[in-house]
Structure formats: C-alpha cells, structure tokens
Amino acid sequence: MKAFTFERATSVQDAAAKAGSVQGARFIAGGTNLLDLMKIEVETPTHLIDVNGLGFDKIEKTREGGVRIGALVSNTALAADMRIRRDYGVLSRALLAGASGQLRNKATTAGNLLQRTRCPYFYDTNQACNKRKPGSGCAAIGGYSRQLAVIGSSDKCIATHPSDMAVAMRVLDATVETVDGAGQTRTIPIADFHRLPGDTPHIDTNLKAGEFITAVTLPRPLGGEHVYEKVRDRASYAFALVSVAAVIQRDGTGRVAVGGVAHKPWRIEAADAAMPQGPQAIASRLLAGARPTHENAFKVPLVERTLAAVISEARAA
Amino acid sequence: MSNPSELELSRRGVLTVGAVTAIGVSAPVLAASENATTGASTPTIPVSFEVNGKAEHLSLDPRTTLLDALREHLHLTGTKKGCDHGQCGACTVLVGGVRINSCLTLAAMHEGDTITTIEGLGSPEKLHPMQAAFVKHDGYQCGYCTPGQICSAVAVLDEIKRGVPSHVSANLTDRPRATGAEMRERMSGNICRCGAYSNIAEAMAEVAGARA
Numbered sequence A: 001m002k003a004f005t006f007e008r009a010t011s012v013q014d015a016a017a018k019a020g021s022v023q024g025a026r027f028i029a030g031g032t033n034l035l036d037l038m039k040i041e042v043e044t045p046t047h048l049i050d051v052n053g054l055g056f057d058k059i060e061k062t063r064e065g066g067v068r069i070g071a072l073v074s075n076t077a078l079a080a081d082m083r084i085r086r087d088y089g090v091l092s093r094a095l096l097a098g099a100s101g102q103l104r105n106k107a108t109t110a111g112n113l114l115q116r117t118r119c120p121y122f123y124d125t126n127q128a129c130n131k132r133k134p135g136s137g138c139a140a141i142g143g144y145s146r147q148l149a150v151i152g153s154s155d156k157c158i159a160t161h162p163s164d165m166a167v168a169m170r171v172l173d174a175t176v177e178t179v180d181g182a183g184q185t186r187t188i189p190i191a192d193f194h195r196l197p198g199d200t201p202h203i204d205t206n207l208k209a210g211e212f213i214t215a216v217t218l219p220r221p222l223g224g225e226h227v228y229e230k231v232r233d234r235a236s237y238a239f240a241l242v243s244v245a246a247v248i249q250r251d252g253t254g255r256v257a258v259g260g261v262a263h264k265p266w267r268i269e270a271a272d273a274a275m276p277q278g279p280q281a282i283a284s285r286l287l288a289g290a291r292p293t294h295e296n297a298f299k300v301p302l303v304e305r306t307l308a309a310v311i312s313e314a315r316a317a
Numbered sequence B: 001m002s003n004p005s006e007l008e009l010s011r012r013g014v015l016t017v018g019a020v021t022a023i024g025v026s027a028p029v030l031a032a033s034e035n036a037t038t039g040a041s042t043p044t045i046p047v048s049f050e051v052n053g054k055a056e057h058l059s060l061d062p063r064t065t066l067l068d069a070l071r072e073h074l075h076l077t078g079t080k081k082g083c084d085h086g087q088c089g090a091c092t093v094l095v096g097g098v099r100i101n102s103c104l105t106l107a108a109m110h111e112g113d114t115i116t117t118i119e120g121l122g123s124p125e126k127l128h129p130m131q132a133a134f135v136k137h138d139g140y141q142c143g144y145c146t147p148g149q150i151c152s153a154v155a156v157l158d159e160i161k162r163g164v165p166s167h168v169s170a171n172l173t174d175r176p177r178a179t180g181a182e183m184r185e186r187m188s189g190n191i192c193r194c195g196a197y198s199n200i201a202e203a204m205a206e207v208a209g210a211r212a
C-alpha cells in the first residue's frame, strides 16, 4: 500500500472542500472497496478523509412519502429496516444477495454505489486497462470476459458495474443527494449517476471532484411484488453473472432493471412497457443492440430465463 | 509500521539471515525491506480503542489495518490473516458487537470503538458456549479459520435474534429463525479450507437450540 495521510472529518463542508482541493484526497467510508484496491495499488490516494464521524446514518421519511437513506447507513441496517423490507422489498433483497454478512455490516450506501468494477484486468496492474490507466488499452477485449458486459460497452472498456444494491435503486428511481466543497447541493437521478464507458472508462460516475454524497432518496412506495433474482457461480457470496430487479403489479405491468450486463444498472423504458407481454418481449427490448463476446454470449439467453423466473415468482406470491 | 514489535523484528531477522546467506548482502536487505513497508516520512497517528475489555493506545502508520494492529502491535494472534482482501472471513472480529472483516478496515478508523477478538470471547478455563460447542462437535481440522468462524457464529445468532433478515428468509417481514439454511447462508463469508462446515453447523445449531 502506498503511504497516505489520514484525518477524521468533523464537518462535511471541510471534508468536501478538502477532497475537492487536495490532489489525491479521497473519502473513506466502510473502506471495503477502497482499501481492497489500495492494497494492490490500483487505488493510490495520498490523503484519506474518514467520513464515519459525520452522521448521515439515518433512514427517514420524506415529505413526499418516500424515504431518505443517509449515505453512511450500512448495507445491513438498510436491508433490515422494516420500512425497506415492507415497502421496498426489492432493495432489501438485492442488498442481502450481495457480499457477506461481515462486509454488509461495514459497506455503506454511498460506498456501495461507488464501488469499482470487478473486471479481473482492472485488478491486475501488469495488464492493460483503460479504466485503471487511461490509454493503456483493454486486456479484457479478446481476453477472459465471461463476467463482463454485453451491452452499452465501448471498444475502450467492456466492464460491468458490480453492485446489486444499485440495480434495485435503479428500478425504484432513486435520487442521489450531494454537497460540494462550496456548500452547493444537488440531486442526481440514479439513471444519470453511473456512466457508460465510451472513450472515458476511467470515469465511473457523474460526481465531481470532492462532491460528497449525503443521502439516497426513494420516492413513494410502488406497491406490487418486489423480486430480486441473482444468478451466480455459487449460491452465496459471489458477484452476479446476471441479476434482475423487478416490481410487478397484479395486472402484469411493472418495471425491471438488470445487473451484470452493463457498465451501469440497465433499464430501458420500452422493456418496462413490454412487461405484460412476457420474458421474451422484455428481454429483446432490454438487450436490443447487445454486443456480447464469445465468452459471455450466454448472458443474453440467461437474462430472458431469469426474467421468466422473476415473473413466475411474482405471480405465485 | 514505525514500532516494529518484537515478533516482527525476530521474524524479519530470520528472513534477513536467510537472504544474507543466499545473496551475500548484509545490512541493506533489512534497510530496503523496512523502507518498502514504512515509506520514509509517513507520520504516525494516535488511536485509542478497547480490546477485550482493555484500553489500548497506539501510534500507528495510517496504513495499519485493524487486523495488523491486533496481531502485530497487540500480539493478539488469535485473529488470523487468510486472504487480506475480505474474501475468507479468517479475520472476523466483533466491533461494538457487530462482526466485520478486520483486514478491510484501518485501525485509525476505530477511535473509541469496543473490539472483541476470539481471545475476549472466552478463555481456556472458561470457554464461550460457542467455543465449547466447536470443541464438542469438531468444528475444525487445522483450526486456521476457526477464530473467525466462532466470532462470526456468535454474531450470526445475535443478528437472527435482532431480526436481521437474510438472502434465504422466505418472507422479508417475518422474524427470521435459526434454521440450518439460515445459519449456512449467514456463514457464507467464512471459508474453511478443511471443509468442517457440517460440524460448524452442528455446533451453531446446538448453541442456538440451547438459547431458544
């Protein structure tokens, strides 16, 4: 691990100002992704700002009838909150399908959204990777790409976003709330939060330097059946090959987002509209224009089959 | 690590001697390896927390993980380092009663915290019920994963008691129960290379049953 200096933040304003102005400064929350990457020197911050003393650890009702989730609420606390379990079950389910009990106790809401890809070449500093080292190339294209993206990728990067939680937040139309070093606040719809790789795969999200996430807000509950189905290489403690988050109403209408297929949680309006027509219609709209590799072409039929399982689960409920 | 413990020193000493005989260089070997881990000028930071009921005050290189602080600075070597990347659970300890991977957190992030390691759960004279159950049911072979398994197992039963749901809970809003399926899912963050899983599950079932 490269050397860094460390401070415990006492005011969000100072923390954001410092993160925005000190070259190489980063926030640290749970640390479960950042430290993992620092140990192998994929991440090399020069200054860490520990934000754990700042609060932002509550789940509250909003005036609009939704909930505001503090950025530092742990993944366990969020999954176990009775309002989330009752009214936003897809979010509890997605969280509980991710990582391990120990990791969920430390992982935070903001950190989870900002976790970086699990592309094996991103982790291997001996390999070309445009995300880790812009301009160095992409070893995954033509390499081991079984876990990687089938849609929305570019000829610079075919990585996926690994978060389960983010897929559920996408289907729930969550909003990310932030504050910057100048005290400016803004809200970013989750749809616009993560980016596609394009020519700049080293930039994962539309956050600005030093911008601090304060909360994630969910709109009023949608009702309906909430399902999160995660397909992975073992029954627990593994990242998704494909995952489907869905909220399905009694008349068969609803909405769906897919994980494990793209650089961001994948949701397409036309696919939502096709919900009553069944898995094939939904999948063909979700994955129109997909460009899988030889190794991950299996994900295309797997999305359709997972959708079929999700729809029958919702019907049976 | 600016204050290498005796343990570290003696281990490095052995390594250095080995290197000397192999390549015929003396002092610089130690100096180089010291530099590689300490970096020349990182200031240390003070951190105070309670470990197994005892107040501890350390001054640490900011890079020191909680795991390394426990093992190398406080000589609590019960907690094990398996992968050092959050993947195996060997380093599981309780912070404020909650289980975490001590390898993926910095010691400096635990100012004022209350930490319990396997040494604090029970002693050879007075085993924690989970420790006793692991012994009774042979919940290990080599024992390397065991401290993490036991800390995790104690926390799992507490999580079930507190009503935290899991991936296998059939209904999200029901109170979870300490069934075999629930305990196995919740223990998936603790890997055992020796495959003692079924005996670990039996040990946990006994403690859960005795408490219910």
Ligand SMILES: Cc1cc2nc3c(=O)[nH]c(=O)nc-3n(C[C@H](O)[C@H](O)[C@H](O)COP(=O)(O)OP(=O)(O)OC[C@H]3O[C@@H](n4cnc5c(N)ncnc54)[C@H](O)[C@@H]3O)c2cc1C
Pocket (backbone or CB within 6 Å): A026, A027, A028, A029, A030, A031, A032, A033, A034, A035, A036, A051, A071, A097, A098, A099, A100, A103, A106, A107, A108, A109, A110, A111, A112, A113, A114, A115, A162, A163, A164, A165, A211, A212, A213, A214, A237, A238, A239, A240, B085, B086, B087
């Ligand atoms: C073995 C293993 C298995 C895993 N399996 C899964 C899985 O199956 N599914 C899954 O979804 N995830 C999985 N994860 C990833 C895990 O969910 C993430 O590591 C975790 O959510 C990151 O949260 P954190 O709080 O620890 O983030 P940190 O590591 O603290 O931070 C991550 C990033 O977010 C930034 N950041 C943190 N808080 C803020 C803030 N408030 N504002 C702005 N920036 C901020 C940091 O600067 C850093 O860049 C796994 C991780 C491991 C190690």
Ligand code: SF4
Pocket (backbone or CB within 6 Å): A117, A119, A120, A121, A122, A128, A129, A130, A131, A132, A137, A138, A139, A140, A141, A148, A156, A157, A158, A159, A201
């Ligand atoms: S797919 Fe993206 S993350 Fe993976 S090697 Fe290519 S550029 Fe790097």
Ligand code: FES
Pocket (backbone or CB within 6 Å): B080, B081, B082, B083, B084, B085, B086, B087, B088, B089, B090, B091, B092, B101, B102, B103, B104
């Ligand atoms: S050593 Fe911490 S999880 Fe493996």
Ligand code: FES
Pocket (backbone or CB within 6 Å): B139, B140, B141, B142, B143, B144, B145, B146, B191, B192, B193, B194, B195, B196
């Ligand atoms: S007892 Fe050997 S690794 Fe579990």
